[in-house]
Amino acid sequence: MLVDHVGWPRWVLRIVDCHLLMKQAVARMPETTMTTSQRLLGAVEAGGTKFRAAVVDAELAIVDQMRIPTTTPAATLQAITDFFAANDTISALGIASFGPLIVDPESSAYGSIAPTPKPGWAGTPLLDHLRDAIQVPAAIQTDVEAAAVAEHQLGAGRGYGSMAYITVGTGIGAGVLVDGIPFRGRDHIELGHIPVRRVDGDDFAGVCPFHGDCLEGMASGPAIQARWG
Incomplete structure (x- = not known):
């Protein structure tokens, strides 16, 4: 068993799934149409105590970032949306969220927070809200599962x-x-x-x-x- 705490900026490895999603999207674009901005992607770490968001390039170097306390769903997600509105050049979004999280793609509640000790967050459609607000392809995993994938591909695993x-x-x-x-x-x-x-x-x-x-x-x-x- 590997136990390894991922800190910022190494946290950004958690969005490896979205990184792969973006690479696939970029690969389908004609070379002449690709700009530096189209190679950027967004990352969100949705934590029970704090949210982090970042814009990174194709090599996972941080271009911009922000951190806010986790308050109500409406206030927190609006702040995240505003951050990406000011960085409107991302091609895809990766979300690593606290749980419990609905991860069954066949569920109508896919990407939503399940019953949780975090007051007010149960039932929040995290994936749908951010994908619709930011208008880019998006992927979601639990924060700890995303960290495991990242460590396996790029870190201690x-x-x-x-x-x-x-x-x-x-x-x-x-x-x-x-x-x-x-x-x-x-x-x-x-x-x-x-x-x-x-x-x-x-x-x-x-x-x-x-x-x-x-x-x-x-x-x-x-x-x-x-x-x-």
Whole structure:
């Protein structure tokens, strides 16, 4: 198992899927029509505590970036839309989002936030909203699964057939790749809400609004803060 925290600007590797999408789009364009601006793409990291957005070139070098706290869906997504409106030259958009996230392409709610401890965000059609507002092709994955794909292709996981990526932050998540492909069942892997066995004498109630003392409720960033300040 590989555990590797991806920080900014290395975070931008998380949009590798969108990078590939853009390369395919550019490859279909006649060489004479391609400009530098048409080689740019957008990236969004939708986090439970903060959102980040960036414009990067085909080599993943950052051209522009911004960071805002995660507030309401309306205010947060409007700020992201405004950022890309000021950078209206991107060819595609990659979104790495906190979960739970609907990742079944056959679902009418594909790309939407599922029931979540984050107040007000359940049901938010993240993919549809940003794709329609920015008017470019868009791809979406959970943030931890996107990080796993990026590490496998460009980072610590290169050369490994299968790997796991685990993150501990506002929530706890895991992305697992088998033969380089994200492993999923009906949904993405949901590590944070599994039940865990307590240490004898631990009477902490946990912070998860759904389960209380699941792994995320006992050991996420908010849980650590609630325990020890």
